[in-house]
Amino acid sequence: MTKIQFTFGSEVLTATLDDTTAGRDFAAMLPLELELTDYHDTEKIADLPRKLDTTGAPAAYKPETGDITLYAPWGNLAIFYKPFRKSNGLVRLGAFDGSLAPLLKAGDTPVRIEIAE
Numbered sequence: 001m002t003k004i005q006f007t008f009g010s011e012v013l014t015a016t017l018d019d020t021t022a023g024r025d026f027a028a029m030l031p032l033e034l035e036l037t038d039y040h041d042t043e044k045i046a047d048l049p050r051k052l053d054t055t056g057a058p059a060a061y062k063p064e065t066g067d068i069t070l071y072a073p074w075g076n077l078a079i080f081y082k083p084f085r086k087s088n089g090l091v092r093l094g095a096f097d098g099s100l101a102p103l104l105k106a107g108d109t110p111v112r113i114e115i116a117e
Contacts, residue, residue, distance in 0.1 A: 002027045003116040004094070008102035008109060014116055015068055017094035022070055025053045026093050031114035034077065036103070042082045044103060046111075051075045054091050062086035066096040079103065 002017040004027065017023040029049065036044035043063075054072050063069055063080040071078045073089040081100050103109065 001094075004030065005114060005116040006096075006103075007112040007114075008105075011102040013096055013100070013102060014098070015094050015096045017068070018092060020057065020093075021055045022052050022057055022091050023093050026070070027115065031112060033110070033112050036079065036109040036111055038107065039078070042084050043078045043080045044109060045071070045079075046077045048075055048077055052091075052093075057091040060086050060088045061090040061092050063090060063092070064095075066100060068093045068095060 001019050002023070004015050004017055006013045006015065017027055034046035036046050039045045052070050054070065061069065063084045065080060065083055067080045069078045069080065070091045070093055071089055072091055078090070081103055
């Protein structure tokens with residue numbers, strides 16, 4: 001499992017990536033500077049620079065609050081701040097270790113994602 005951090009201005013959130021093909025491939029892509037956008041008042045999404053390897057991933061996943069996922073059909077990162085229904089093409093990458101406060105701000109949110117030191 002890989003520890004990563006999300007930096008929102010001066011606030012930092014930590015998360016742990018799953019030891020899966022998709023989780024390891026996402027870690028290999030870091031660091032990233034992304035713009036997270038609200039989607040359906042449930043999640044924040046951002047386009048990734050390339051598709052992730054989802055070999056061995058289940059066909060569907062039911063996200064919970066704090067889950068970091070990939071929506072494979074679109075190739076985008078999806079971070080859930082509310083639980084959602086089981087969805088085809090959703091692949092869990094990991095989850096936040098604690099509070100999601102900086103993520104809950106309305107509108108677009110710039111973020112830097114990198115391996116935690």
